Amino acid sequence: MTFPISHASLPPLALVGIGVLVGTFGGLFGVGGSFIAGPMLFALGLPMNFVVGTDLASLVGTGIVAAKRHRALGNVDVKLALLMTVGTLGGVELGARLVERLVHRHAANGVLGLVSALVFFGVSLAVGLESAVAIAKGSRDDRADRSLAARWSFLRLRPLVSFPVSGLPAISVWLVIAVGFATGILSGLLGGGGGYLRMPMLVYLLGVPTHVAVGTDLFEVVLSAGYGTVSHSLKGNVDVVVALALDVGGVLGARFGTWLVRFIRGPWLRLAFAPLPALGGALLLYTLYHHGGH
Amino acid sequence: MVQRAGGAGFAIDRRPAQLGRAVAVIAYLALTVLYARYGLAYFAASLASLARRHPLGYGFAAVALVAGQAIALEQLLAALFELAG
Numbered sequence: 001m002t003f004p005i006s007h008a009s010l011p012p013l014a015l016v017g018i019g020v021l022v023g024t025f026g027g028l029f030g031v032g033g034s035f036i037a038g039p040m041l042f043a044l045g046l047p048m049n050f051v052v053g054t055d056l057a058s059l060v061g062t063g064i065v066a067a068k069r070h071r072a073l074g075n076v077d078v079k080l081a082l083l084m085t086v087g088t089l090g091g092v093e094l095g096a097r098l099v100e101r102l103v104h105r106h107a108a109n110g111v112l113g114l115v116s117a118l119v120f121f122g123v124s125l126a127v128g129l130e131s132a133v134a135i136a137k138g139s140r141d142d143r144a145d146r147s148l149a150a151r152w153s154f155l156r157l158r159p160l161v162s163f164p165v166s167g168l169p170a171i172s173v174w175l176v177i178a179v180g181f182a183t184g185i186l187s188g189l190l191g192g193g194g195g196y197l198r199m200p201m202l203v204y205l206l207g208v209p210t211h212v213a214v215g216t217d218l219f220e221v222v223l224s225a226g227y228g229t230v231s232h233s234l235k236g237n238v239d240v241v242v243a244l245a246l247d248v249g250g251v252l253g254a255r256f257g258t259w260l261v262r263f264i265r266g267p268w269l270r271l272a273f274a275p276l277p278a279l280g281g282a283l284l285l286y287t288l289y290h291h292g293g294h
Numbered sequence: 295m296v297q298r299a300g301g302a303g304f305a306i307d308r309r310p311a312q313l314g315r316a317v318a319v320i321a322y323l324a325l326t327v328l329y330a331r332y333g334l335a336y337f338a339a340s341l342a343s344l345a346r347r348h349p350l351g352y353g354f355a356a357v358a359l360v361a362g363q364a365i366a367l368e369q370l371l372a373a374l375f376e377l378a379g
Contacts, residue, residue: 061363247364
């Protein structure tokens, strides 16, 4: 089938299949799944600029369903998500401007590809090690051992704010905005919702319980992906018909993922998440190797 | 099927709600088939035209469409699961 907005010829059933995979990851781990969907859409023949914009659009749909279900389970800290969004939107804009500079210097693919692969491998290693140690200690706790915010007192910059849903009595507003800003930069630079970084940062830096981190991340992804969709539409990078096809599978997958999350507890959930960013990094390096860095 | 709410002391007949939901699901599926056969190409062409002429409006329409479709599909799935018991 030829899609008239991107003029790409893509098999609709393959789009639905990718949607199922991405939706399952979204429901299970609270990530958008862009590190898997992006390379797959590119391999099917969707131009790279449409991959970034269209993937963001489909994230709005899958994210909204998964976030709704997590909210029903009490896993969404709306106050935390809204405060993070302040930082995220600023970060997205900064990231998008950095991309423009790299594009002007004809270095976008090589630099962005290598940076994101390094980030993906780093996240995988850190999450994998921490969760493996927690499992070895026999911990069934939904929280990481001790958050960095609790360990390092210099992170307690005023004003402090409490997040009862996450069980955080007093935490720096600046730290929360910084988490949003950092993930926003990556989202603007590399596309996707940035959940592969936000989810571990919520758990390890702020000390949010894993299940609340998953739900809150999804809620935040909906807001930042919505903003990104409008922004990329202005640049002609969104094929909404492809996004709608992806979301048919995505809704099914999200339902399956949020059902599955009940059976996998704290450290095991983090361990199951660990290899996924590395997989995305490997796919990216493979694509770069075959399509070149320019 | 009449189900009794535990401890509340009154009966709730759920048949009308289930029948209504079944009709809604069948109507939704029939409309989807008709739309895929006759309306999808026209719909996609209209969106392509909107994207060229009014990119900002297209952006907001894109967000509304993906969000609306996702919520409608989720409701449909929930109804199907409930009907399946």
